[in-house]
Amino acid sequence: MEKADTPLRSVLHTIQQACKRARRDPGDVTLVAVSKKHPASAIEPLLLEGQRHFGENRVQEAQEKWPALREAHPGVQLHLVGQLQSNKAEDAAALFDFIHSLDRTSLVTALAKAFDKTGRQVPCFVQVDVGDEPQKGGCPVSELPSLLEQARDADIPLAGLMCLPPADIEPAPFFAFLDKLARDHGLEGRSMGMSGDYPTAIMLGATHIRVGTALFGQRSG
Numbered sequence: 001m002e003k004a005d006t007p008l009r010s011v012l013h014t015i016q017q018a019c020k021r022a023r024r025d026p027g028d029v030t031l032v033a034v035s036k037k038h039p040a041s042a043i044e045p046l047l048l049e050g051q052r053h054f055g056e057n058r059v060q061e062a063q064e065k066w067p068a069l070r071e072a073h074p075g076v077q078l079h080l081v082g083q084l085q086s087n088k089a090e091d092a093a094a095l096f097d098f099i100h101s102l103d104r105t106s107l108v109t110a111l112a113k114a115f116d117k118t119g120r121q122v123p124c125f126v127q128v129d130v131g132d133e134p135q136k137g138g139c140p141v142s143e144l145p146s147l148l149e150q151a152r153d154a155d156i157p158l159a160g161l162m163c164l165p166p167a168d169i170e171p172a173p174f175f176a177f178l179d180k181l182a183r184d185h186g187l188e189g190r191s192m193g194m195s196g197d198y199p200t201a202i203m204l205g206a207t208h209i210r211v212g213t214a215l216f217g218q219r220s221g
């Protein structure tokens with residue numbers, strides 16, 4: 001009998017199968033392992049297995065965990081997947097390699113300033129509020145064109161669009177909608193899909209899936 005699969009191998013296998021069905025190249029889908037609320041001891045095994053893209057949702061937690069992990073494991077790419085306060089923009093620019101939560105004009109201004117100051121140009125996904133849930137963050141769909149224009153004017157590197165569809169209802173229409181918005185605006189990246197729905201997101205064009213629970217188990221608190 002084969003050795004039991006690790007959670008990472010199982011998720012990678014599911015990604016491969018979804019790509020096969022969608023006739024997509026698995027190399028075009030980046031698995032972002034969302035390690036928020038998990039300690040370094042839970043992250044190390046994935047690093048040892050070769051996983052390099054990780055996501056965190058709080059700047060301070062990431063500042064506490066990642067400098068040491070990064071030193072021990074070269075090549076880590078860190079993604080900010082949670083809401084970002086403007087006063088943390090500089091810290092975020094210094095630490096993260098991708099930001100998935102650009103969602104308002106004030107943050108465009110703060111990030112442009114932070115990129116100037118840190119000398120880093122961090123690619124950003126514009127988060128879109130596809131389900132009319134302002135509490136989750138995300139730019140209202142009607143304001144997306146002007147926000148993209150502001151970001152382009154401020155020389156923010158745009159990686160694509162991101163969404164966090166409403167919980168407990170079929171996500172496919174929201175993924176399809178984000179895919180269409182990205183196409184309409186000439187953006188390549190689609191950050192969509194989590195533990196419960198990433199195969200569907202891949203079928204509908206996800207380039208970055210953000211998976212926590214399926215890799216790390218339940219989060220406490």
Ligand SMILES: *Cc1c(COP(=O)(O)O)cnc(C)c1O
Nearest residue numbers: 034057081194195210211212213
């Ligand atoms: C926590 C989180 C995830 C991962 O969710 P799981 O259901 O644990 O896979 C993905 N995206 C964002 C924005 C998150 O905050």
